Each structure stands twice: as structure tokens, then as C-alpha cells.
Amino acid sequence: MSENIIELSNVDAGYPGAVILRDVTFDVRKGEIFILLGGSGCGKSTIMKHMIGLNPVLAGTLRVAGEEWSRRTRASLCRRIGVMYQSGALFGSMTCLENVMLPLEEFSRLGRAARRERAMSLLEDVELADAAGKLPSEISGGMRKRVAIARAMALEPDIVFLDEPSAGLDPITSSALDDLILKLRSAKGMTFVVVTHELPSIFKIADRAAMFDKARGSMIALGDPRSLRASSADPFVRKFFNRGESNG
């Protein structure tokens, strides 16, 4: 049985004074592609922000790579995760290569030439070696996301978090990004946690998914998305998965 790399136990997710999700419990296994999904505003990005240590959970325990987020563990946990934000969040004053090199400059003991070589290798993995010298403003949204993925993998993290990777992308680019995620998982063995509500992507890449509902303020489904679509006891869950398929 694969060990758990993320463990949530009775977690209340949200912000001080505003609980969005209550009593959330699930685990993410090492090496799997795990999807957080649900309708807009259901709290999936909020859960991810708890997982990456941006905000503390309101209740319950959340363990990432065996540790809870605290001042003492922050430095080591930050090096074990990589995050791709919805917009890419690349630093506009740096070239794509410099963006990917940044974590290496701060945390690796490699010399300058070695850092550059590693960063170029990462850009080649995401098929963007030609964009190394370009600024983020000079490349497309899809390319920015791929550079952001390269940056997220710079320190060879155990877990890569992707926030809405397909948002704003056309279907072909979105599909190419899905292929990239699958390729990276196979090649590097990393665990991926993906926030999305794009059903084609979910069915293509997900091993398991956790679904949240804003109205009920809780997690309403957990498992293989294909099984959930076919035989979930919750009609809302079946409707969510089948609506996406009937549209496309």
C-alpha cells in the first residue's frame, strides 16, 4: 500500500471568521495525481492554500510529508513542495530562465553554471527551452504555466500543487498540459495535487479526487472519478460528472 504524503483529519477550512468547509478528512498517497474539485467558490483553492502553508487550518490536523506547518517546519516543508499558481505567478522583471533558477539560487549548493544547466533541463522537460531568454510578458498564458511548472519542480519536490492549470487555456493547450503532468509523474515519481473543475482533464489524469460542495460546506465524494461518475450515491456528484461529459 502506498504511504500517505498528505493527511487531513477533521479539518475546518476557511479564513478567520469564515468557515467554508467543515470536518474534511482525506489522504493523498505518494505518487498519485489527486484532484480537488467542485463548483466555483466551494473551497477547493482554500484547501490547497492550507496544504501549501499559506493559511493555517481553522480546526483539525493537516500533515504534509509527515509534518504540520509551523514556524519550525516551514523552511524544510517549503523545499519539499512546489506550487504552480493559476496565473503562473512568474516574476515579471526576470526572464523565464531566471524565474526557474530562483529557487536554485536561494536553496541549492550548485555553482552558477550548474544552476543554469539544471534550469535549462527543466525548461526542456516542459518543452520551453526556446523561451529561456524571454520575459513572462513575451510568452503566452499556456507557456507561462509551463514555465511555472518548471520552477515548481526546481528543487525536486515531493509534492507539486497545481491551481487551476487549465484555466484560460484552449482545449488543445489544456490537453498538452495534462500530457505534461502525466509525463512528469511517470518520469519523476512526484505526487501531484491539482485544483480544477475541468472534467476532461480530471478523467485524463486523476487517480483519485475529492469533491466539495459549497452549499453543504463539506466534502461530498472521494475516490476514482470514473467510479464516482458511474455509481456515486450522491445525485449531485453524478450530475456534476455527467453534465461535463454531456457537454463535450
Place this chain on the structure above:
Amino acid sequence: MSVFSAVGRRACEMASSAHADFAFVGETAACAASLLFRPRDFRLRDCALAFERAAFDALPVTTGIGFLLGLILAFQSAAALKMFGVEVYVSDLLAIGLFRELGPLVTAIVLAGRTGSAFAAEIGTMKVDEELDALTTMGLPPVRFLVLPRVAAATLAMPVLTIFAELAGLVGGALVLNMMDVPTVVFWRHAASVTTVFSISFGLAKGALFGALVGLIGCAAGMKTKSTADGVGVAATSAVVGGIVAIAVADGLLAYLCYLWNL
């Protein structure tokens, strides 16, 4: 009851905001102190870029305003002194006033409007684009990465801008007195006679302090930017207003201290 609850809510918001501001200042100070032990962590390149924008790019407007300030002060004071035939002492007034007070004060106000708002807008846009979150999750404190280079740049830029503004102000004053048949050499001799190393140094040190305040407040406003349509604009405005208020308060305190210590 609704009035009381509104007042109470507003008081809580102000307390929360003040708490956040103190935390920001504390974090910045702690980060700056840590650089004493790890100076290589300081982002020199970012500081140099910020300095270029704050100092060199602002030089024309600051020098121009300094020149006009000298011109205006000379006209206004000469009108009164001429009645007693002592318009030559306009040079003394300008030298003392510009070096000790007006030079750093007016230059800092220009810096707050130009550079403080730019800092707030840059960092605010980064916050909206989740770049600050990206820094945090990479384990890179935004204060060390973004705030310290900008505060250092503003602190270093102010003395440069101030000295140019002061000299331009004196040139403006010399021009006015020249129109009143006071020879230029007499103007500069009078100005030099009342100018001391202390007055110049004091003015430049005051300018550096004002620069630090403008940088801190500009960056703090950017870090507090909300993800609304007017978020960045509000942050930039807040940086300018906050910077000017801070400059005025600091200048008032310094004036009181100078009076106490007879400086």
C-alpha cells in the same frame, strides 16, 4: 446601538491595521538585522535597479522643483527685505532654509508622490498576481526579497536628490537677486558664510530618514493591496498620503528635538 457598533467595528479595524503595520515594521527590522550576519542574502541587483528609478529617473523633476522653490522663496522674501535695503540677505535665508529644512522636505514629498506610489503599485500588482504567495511558498520572505531593496534604494536616493534640489534652489535664488542688481559672487559668498558642514549633513541625514519612511510606507501599502478592481490604485494613493503624513510628523519631531538640544 448601530452607531456604537459601527464605532466599535471601526476601532477594531484600526487596531487590527495598526497591529499589522507594527508587525510589518518589526519583520522588516528583523530581516534587516539578519543581513548583518548574512549580507549575501541582500538583493543588490534589485536595490540598484530601484535606486536607478528612484534617483536618476527622478533627478530632472526634483531639480526642477528645487529650482522653482528657490526662485519663489527669493521673490517672496526679497519683496519684504528690499523695503529695508537688505535684499542681499535673501541668500542667507535661502541657504539656511534649503539646507536644513526645505530641501529635504520638498524632495521627500516629491519622492513620496513618485517613488512611494510606484513601490506600492509594483508590490500591489505582484500581490494581486499571487507573486507574493509564490515567494512565500518557495520559502523566500517577501520582505527580504521586495521590501528591503526598495527601502535601501529610497534611503540612498534621497541624499542624492536633496543635494541637487538644494543647489538648484540656490541657483534660482541667485537668478532672482541678480535681477535685483545683487552680484552673483556676493550671493554665493553670503550663502557660503552661513552654510556649515553640520547644516548640510543634518539636511542630508534628515533626507535619508525621510527616504526610509517613504520606502517603508510605500512597500507596506503594496503588501496590503486588496484583490479588487481599485486595489492597486487605493494602495498607491495610500502610499502617497501616508508618506507625506509620516514625513511631516518626523519633521515636526526633529524640529522639536533640535529646539531641545539647541541645534
